Structures are given as structure tokens and as C-alpha cells.
Amino acid sequence: MSQPLSLATLSALPPAVERPRYRREALRPGILHVGVGNFHRAHQAVYLDDLFNQGRDLDWALAGAGIRPGDRAMRQALQGQDWLTTVVEMEPGAHRARVTGAMVDFAPVGEDGRAIVAALQDPAFRIVSLTVTEGGYCIDPATGAFNPQHPDIVHDAAHLQAPRGVFGVLVAALKARRESGLPPFTVMSCDNIPHNGDVTRDAVAGLARLVDPALEGYVRERVAFPNSMVDRITPATTDAQRAALSERFGIQDGWPVFCEPFRQWVLEDRFCAGRPALEEVGVTFTPDVAAFELMKIRILNGGHAAIAYPAALLGIHFVHDAMADSEVRGFLDKLEAEEIVPVVPPVPGVDLDAYTRLIARRFANPEIGDTIPRLAQDGSNRQPKFILPSTRDRLKAGADVTGLALVSALWCRFCAGTADDGRPVTVDDANAARLTPAALAAKDDPAAFLGLRDIFGDLADTAPFRARFATALGSLWRDGTRATLRRYMDGQLI
Numbered sequence: 001m002s003q004p005l006s007l008a009t010l011s012a013l014p015p016a017v018e019r020p021r022y023r024r025e026a027l028r029p030g031i032l033h034v035g036v037g038n039f040h041r042a043h044q045a046v047y048l049d050d051l052f053n054q055g056r057d058l059d060w061a062l063a064g065a066g067i068r069p070g071d072r073a074m075r076q077a078l079q080g081q082d083w084l085t086t087v088v089e090m091e092p093g094a095h096r097a098r099v100t101g102a103m104v105d106f107a108p109v110g111e112d113g114r115a116i117v118a119a120l121q122d123p124a125f126r127i128v129s130l131t132v133t134e135g136g137y138c139i140d141p142a143t144g145a146f147n148p149q150h151p152d153i154v155h156d157a158a159h160l161q162a163p164r165g166v167f168g169v170l171v172a173a174l175k176a177r178r179e180s181g182l183p184p185f186t187v188m189s190c191d192n193i194p195h196n197g198d199v200t201r202d203a204v205a206g207l208a209r210l211v212d213p214a215l216e217g218y219v220r221e222r223v224a225f226p227n228s229m230v231d232r233i234t235p236a237t238t239d240a241q242r243a244a245l246s247e248r249f250g251i252q253d254g255w256p257v258f259c260e261p262f263r264q265w266v267l268e269d270r271f272c273a274g275r276p277a278l279e280e281v282g283v284t285f286t287p288d289v290a291a292f293e294l295m296k297i298r299i300l301n302g303g304h305a306a307i308a309y310p311a312a313l314l315g316i317h318f319v320h321d322a323m324a325d326s327e328v329r330g331f332l333d334k335l336e337a338e339e340i341v342p343v344v345p346p347v348p349g350v351d352l353d354a355y356t357r358l359i360a361r362r363f364a365n366p367e368i369g370d371t372i373p374r375l376a377q378d379g380s381n382r383q384p385k386f387i388l389p390s391t392r393d394r395l396k397a398g399a400d401v402t403g404l405a406l407v408s409a410l411w412c413r414f415c416a417g418t419a420d421d422g423r424p425v426t427v428d429d430a431n432a433a434r435l436t437p438a439a440l441a442a443k444d445d446p447a448a449f450l451g452l453r454d455i456f457g458d459l460a461d462t463a464p465f466r467a468r469f470a471t472a473l474g475s476l477w478r479d480g481t482r483a484t485l486r487r488y489m490d491g492q493l494i
Contacts, residue, residue: 002246005081018098027061035131036064042234042259048102050281060276064106072109077254086256090367112162113169120173126273129188135381146206157210186224186271197227224272229293232263235370266292291347301386308375309410313481323364327485335403343393377428405468413476415439446470
């Protein structure tokens with residue numbers, strides 16, 4: 001018989017379920033995390049749970065926070081189970097469940113961020129960590145620079161007393177702590193963007209400048225923004241997984257997390273108010289996060305982008321099924337080996353070819369149930385971060401970009417809104433209203449899509465890329481995805 005998850009029922013869970021070995025009442029919050037989703041609960045929260053299980057740093061527990069409607073639903077689900085989460089690691093032949101207790105509170109979610117600003121006046125909070133998605137950093141996709149004209153930035157600069165964006169919340173909280181004589185907190189991004197700490201610093205300092213130039217100076221001089229690289233494949237939770245958790249492990253969890261066994265966290269040791277001893281539980285501290293970050297973003301995230309659109313156009317729903325498709329897998333293998341890995345700089349202690357093979361095995365894990373629609377969403381933010389930088393590097397080196405241009409052409413073809421068999425596909429992107437018309441126009445004039453300058457930037461003016469893109473897109477419309485992938489693998493897409 002299954003048990004609703006709570007502190008009161010922990011002792012009644014089956015012996016196979018790992019549970020906290022520390023006294024929950026001994027924890028004290030020290031980190032406020034904005035954007036409590038599946039990835040955070042399968043990653044940072046698990047590392048902290050491991051640390052607390054060693055009896056260490058019990059004053060670094062988590063409190064959740066958020067300002068989006070989805071954050072309210074997450075808070076409600078977790079509150080009903082005393083902020084506990086079940087994490088299930090899955091691989092062929094083995095499912096392992098554990099209950100984590102690293103979170104001890106969750107700030108009320110309102111129409112703005114005032115509750116978070118108020119919570120951050122507690123000096124016990126020495127780190128604010130973020131998972132607010134790649135598109136949440138108010139940057140210009142074409143340049144990667146902070147965009148002071150972003151609607152959230154414009155609003156919060158004028159209404160800092162009731163901020164609606166995460167950076168308004170951070171600036172308001174830092175301003176209040178400064179005025180109260182409290183020390184600042186570290187801001188630690190855990191999102192998949194290059195130089196995430198630097199990008200976060202520019203967003204916080206950029207908004208602070210609009211509020212008060214002296215506040216910008218305080219942010220840049222006193223607040224720490226460590227760069228990091230994070231990795232764990234963590235799909236969205238399904239009702240079928242909730243039911244399986246109840247049946248297999250006897251746990252009724254309103255929002256469990258199912259994920260792969262692999263996890264990685266590489267972090268710059270730059271904190272202004274202390275930190276937990278995460279190196280004791282497998283976190284790599286290094287001054288050279290950029291090398292790990294670039295490797296992961298280009299090989300793993302770039303690989304996800306590479307398989308998402310051909311699979312979607314072929315009507316494939318699951319990532320592991322895409323990896324079992326000979327054309328999709330062959331495209332990925334050739335693209336990684338010939339065009340992506342050669343422009344990834346060396347990483348200390350890492351064999352890039354072995355890392356690429358590991359990524360392919362992780363993608364192929366059938367237990368994860370990761371979906372192509374998840375990988376295909378938000379392409380207007382992901383292409384400029386995961387694919388186009390490799391394209392630019394190869395063009396600068398005078399190298400061919402046939403495969404990378406094909407990735408961009410596949411995304412364009414996907415944005416037209418139909419699969420190869422004519423069935424509609426959902427373009428889940430904040431910019432869908434302009435992507436789809438541009439993609440349809442590109443059927444006859446490829447420049448219509450490359451003209452999205454905020455995405456492609458100067459690549460639209462680069463003749464080799466324009467030519468490869470046009471060839472690939474023409475083949476996709478004329479002959480279909482499968483034939484185009486075969487042509488690329490045979491070296492005939494010219």
C-alpha cells in the first residue's frame with residue numbers, strides 16, 4: 001500500500017527507498033533558489049542532500065522561490081509533503097528511488113517578487129541560486145549582451161518596489177540589504193548558458209545602473225557571480241511516472257523527479273559570503289569553468305538541438321527512439337565528430353571523444369523517456385547558444401559548415417509548422433509568431449529566415465553559411481528529412 005509523502009510517513013517507506021539520514025529539524029536555510037523545477041530538485045538539491053547526509057553544513061539548506069504561475073503550483077505540491085521530493089534514477093534494468101529533504105521552505109508566490117525581496121532581508125541567506133531557463137536572462141540573442149530594453153528590465157527599473165522579473169528581485173533585495181547595512185549574497189546561476197555567472201552579473205549590474213549608478217558599483221564590487229556548468233538529463237514528470245512511483249516504491253508524491261543516474265557540477269570558487277563544502281560530494285571546483293561549460297553546451301546541448309528537429313519532422317516522439325533511428329543517429333555522430341568536437345578546446349582531464357560517446361549513451365537511455373518536443377522548444381534562444389557559436393568558429397577557421405547549416409535548416413523547416421507527412425507540429429517558442437511566417441517564406445527565399453538578425457546576426461551576411469543553409473533547406477522541402485540526412489552522411493549535400 002502506498003503512502004502520501006511527508007515527514008510523518010518517511011519511516012513507513014519501503015527499505016529500498018533511500019531517505020535523509022539527518023534530522024530535518026537541524027537544518028537551517030542558507031540558499032534561496034529561484035525557479036524550483038525538476039532539474040534543480042534532481043541536481044543542486046541532491047548534492048546538498050548528500051552533504052547533509054554526511055552531517056555537514058546543515059545551515060545551508062534550501063528555500064524555494066518563484067514569481068511565475070508555475071512556481072505557485074510547484075510550491076503547493078511541495079508544501080503538502082513538507083517540501084520533500086522523491087528522485088528516481090533510471091537506467092536499463094535498474095530504478096533507484098530516494099527522498100531528499102534539502103528544501104525546508106518556499107517563499108509565497110505572488111503577482112510580483114516582493115515576498116522574495118522580503119525573505120532575502122534575512123542575513124542567513126548567503127547564496128541566491130537560479131534556474132530560470134536559457135531565455136530568462138534578458139540578453140540580446142545575437143550578441144549575448146545585456147538588453148536594457150527588455151520589457152522586464154524596463155518595468156523593474158521604474159517599479160523596483162514591486163519587481164516582476166528575477167533581476168528586479170535581486171536588485172531590490174541587494175539595494176535593501178545595502179541600505180540596512182547587511183552584507184550582500186552570492187548570486188549563483190545554474191542555467192545552461194555560456195559564462196552564466198558573467199551573464200548574470202551583467203544583467204543584475206545593468207538593471208542596477210538604471211536604478212542608481214552607485215548601486216551598480218556596489219553590485220560589481222561586492223557581489224559574487226560564480227560561473228558554473230551543470231548537467232543532468234531531467235525530463236518533465238508524467239502522470240504515468242507518478243503512478244509507477246506509487247506502485248513500485250509505495251510513494252504518493254505530487255511532483256516526483258525521474259532522471260538519469262549521471263550528474264555533474266563544475267563551479268568557480270567565487271563566493272562573497274561563504275559556501276557549503278560541495279567538493280565533499282562530487283562538485284568540481286576550478287578556475288577554468290569555461291572549458292567544461294563550452295564542452296557541455298556544444299557537445300550535449302548542441303547534440304540535443306541536432307536531433308530534435310529531424311526527429312520532430314520524422315514524427316519521432318522520444319529521444320531514445322530518435323537515437324535508434326539510423327539516419328538521425330548517423331547525422332548526430334557525423335556532425336559531432338566532424339564539425340562540433342573539432343572546435344571544442346581541450347578540457348583538463350577530459351577525453352572529448354570519450355565524452356561524446358558518453359553523451360550518445362545518455363541520449364539513448366530508454367528509461368528516461370525524454371521527449372523530442374522538450375528538446376525542440378525555445379529554439380530562438382537555444383540556436384544562438386548551442387549551434388551558431390560552433391558555426392562561427394568553423395567559418396573563422398575556414399572550415400566547412402555543411403552539417404551545422406543543416407541543423408539550422410532543419411530548425412527552419414520545423415518552424416514552418418508541419419512534419420514531413422503534413423501533420424502539424426507545435427512550435428513552442430516565445431517568438432513563434434514571427435518564426436513561422438519567416439520559415440514559410442524561406443521555402444522560396446532562404447534569406448527570409450536568415451534575416452532574423454536577432455538570432456543569426458552576422459551569419460546572415462556570410463556567403464558560405466548562406467549557401468549551405470539554402471542547399472540544405474531546399475533539399476528538406478524537395479526530398480524530405482530522411483533523404484537529406486542520408487545525403488549529408490554520404491557527403492553529397494552540396
